[in-house]
Amino acid sequence: MLELRGVACRAGAFRIGPVELSLAAGEYRCVMGATGSGKTVLLETVAGIRPAARGAILLDGGDITDEPPERRGFGFSYQDSLLFPFLNVRENILFGVTRGRRRPPRDPAVEARLLGLARLMGIDSLLSRNPRFLSGGERQRVSLARALLPAPRLALLDEPLSAVDADTALRVRELLLAVRRERKTAVIHVTHDPREAALLADSVSKIENGAFATGAA
């Protein structure tokens, strides 16, 4: 489904690549690397937030290297959550469906999906809260729910469980596997936790000193 051919990413002094990556529909890939190794920069390049310095990004064989993020439609969740402070939790989760408009979606199925997702994430009691009153772990779960609600073909998750406590992480991991199984959502999940990668991933890639390498999970 997604292919990266010789992609080089650049952010200030950072240089990563060339990255060769091939991801099938519904495949779960973990990308590991030390803090500051440029994992987030790679995710941003795949999402179209940053331009690729070199190489080509292909989606179903079509070149999307120069497409802006709004034409790629990948789900994205930052490690520091980046919840919109002017929207409450419900409006944040619905952002990908409402496109930032305040009126609620007309489709009752969306509401059902929102509630189901919120319950599984353990954030159903927080829906009317303002994000600034949430803990770090709660924010991450809201951010994850926001990325997954529109059912993207590819979800790009930047350390989505780093601030979540162990019990909740277990539940969220099950949810991530279920999403992948049922909706065939492919995932690129950045983490520095080998245990998390072993539990979730079909395959693992590593970034070390700017070099990208893939091995079996």
Next chain:
Amino acid sequence: MVSRRLSRRVSRAIRLFPGRAHIALFSLSLSVGALFVLAVFGGLVAYAVRSPAFGFFGDPEFRFAVGFTLRATVAATLCAGLSSLGAAYVLAFYDFPGKRAVEIVLGLPMLVPPLVNGVALLIFFGPIAGPTLSRLGFPVAFNPAAAVIAMWFVASPFSIRMFRQAFASADARYSSLAGTFGLSPLARFFRVQLPLARNGLASGLAMTWARTTGEFGATAMVAGVTRLKTETLSAAIFLSMSGGDLDAAISASLVLLAVSAVAYAAIGLAGEATRVA
């Protein structure tokens, strides 16, 4: 004996703040500064209470000046707000050749003396553009419109600066993230960047309004100071003082003082809200 007791007290007070004597000194300068400002403005209010200044509030000329100031400053603030929004956005997010020069040009009305602004505006709306504008039925110089234009001209560097800061202080990743949810750059501006900057924009507008309210030099030059035509409150103070009418000047000053205090409180509240968000 007394001085020894005093020096003992001072040294005990200093010992209470080991290594923090400078904080005590700074606190003293803070208190003296605040008390002096309070004494000056409090003195004005106290003096006004005992003088016939409050009697001027019913005077038709005074009421015209209040109304005209309100209309002109609100119009100038709206014009400055609308014209600054796009300029501030481009300056906050884009680099282009000559950006520094554009910044200097846009900031000039804030840096040059108000009277120079006034002379330049008078020349522009007089000999340069005046005849054409008059032919088109829109004479500016010495008309109420000139006051609005002068205030807009002088205050827009403030709104551009404050709006730019409001846009730039928001994390740019919010907008990119909204892109991954399918929002076009225009939709991101209205649904993400404007809401993110709203408190900063509101405090910028309040600051701009305060600036237009206090504007006198440029407005007086290009709009003139004509009673019941182009007389703002600042102009009323000038006219009253020139005519030796201290009480009338005090009443106009009280209104401007109240307006400034309200605007400043609004800026503080907006700033507070920004920090919380």
